[in-house]
Amino acid sequence: MMAEEEIKKVLMQNPSILIDVLTAKPEIIYEALARLTPWQNLPTKDDIRRIEDKMVTKDEAKNFATKDDLKVLEAKMVTKDEAKNFATKDDLKVLEAKMVTKDEAKNFATKDDLKVLEAKMVTKDEAKNFATKDDLNKAIRKIETTITALGARWGLLNENTFRIGINDILKDLGWKVSEEVLYDKTGYIYGEPSDVEIDVTVRDGQTIIIEITSAIKRGDLPIILRKREFYEKEKKIKVDRVIVITPFIHDKYPDRVKAMAKDMGIEILYPE
Template structure:
């Protein structure tokens, strides 16, 4: 048996000898590792200290379990995001919203409570209109012997008897705004409690008359620089197959039609 084999046998049978040797000569371990692994890949003492510091920094910067719970409380859930989206105003919504200036204009055009009360004072009561309708029906029954001027004069007298004074005015429409050619425009006007009411008295009313009446009102307001509160058309006959439809059309234009 060779010397190497005898030494190997002794070490295998007594491994504690190796422990004693490595303890006494630890540099042997580094020498072996240096042969197995390039020395530049081994961690030095400085590397280990640096790594230890970095681990400490990470530990200090890591959120604790309590901090994570607090963060979870502040995180918005998917359901909460959906609720928020519902309350967000989109660009399209902003386009459809009235501007501050538009709201102010709307407020200026709205009648105040006091103005509504004034309008109520100028409006004919249900009894007044009923009385007018009854009288117009009687006049209409005698229409064959009456001309339009007589009818107009009769209505003026009736209105005067109810306390409404009717004044006759004539404006010259040089631009032809009402009849599309220069002409004199006749008006029957009532002024009551500071409110101006236009009375249109005619022997018969057709659909085509409504735009003309509306333009008459607009011309008067422009020339006189006043606001006409109400427009009444008094007639014994609505010349149309559907009189109620004509009356509804007139109402849409701000015109009240009174007929039997």
């Protein structure tokens, strides 16, 4: 025991001796390390490389999301409860079924269309100046009275004079009668192509064809009806009334002719 203490004392006083021994015998260091920690448990360079491969650099770590980034993202996101209010594909399908396509929308009236229509329409105040149905009936009664008076002097009048007289009366009553000449190229009215004279007026918003003739017979009614149909087809408008003004119904039974005309939508004005 005394010997070990002496050796320790010598080494403590002269540590250079220990350095000289370890330098001369380095294996002593390895044996000491092996006893303290087995070599197989110490990391090798390969182990360090594998760890390095799995690790990220500081530059790569800059791209990682931080807690603050997550908080910002969370603030932008919605919860499941909030998402319940979002439209689903089914909701969009239902909405789509209720909507119209661009092609369908082309048929809708635009503001410009309404402006054009508005420019063609009249206001309520302007409409107050229009003739009413009562005004129209009064005018017809006045025409009938005039026809009766002219009929009493029919022997002194020819057809042209009668037409002129009736037209003058219509003008006095505010009836603006326009004579239109249309070409019937198929011969629909008279059986062969010909020019067709049709007198037309517009009263109380109604389009009225007026036929002025010195006499009318049953055979004239179908021709007048075809005139109406031809005019509607050519002008692409609806004729509301057809009025025949005549001083004489050339038939043994005038009332029957009037009844036939009524069934065909034709009104005959003549002195009863």
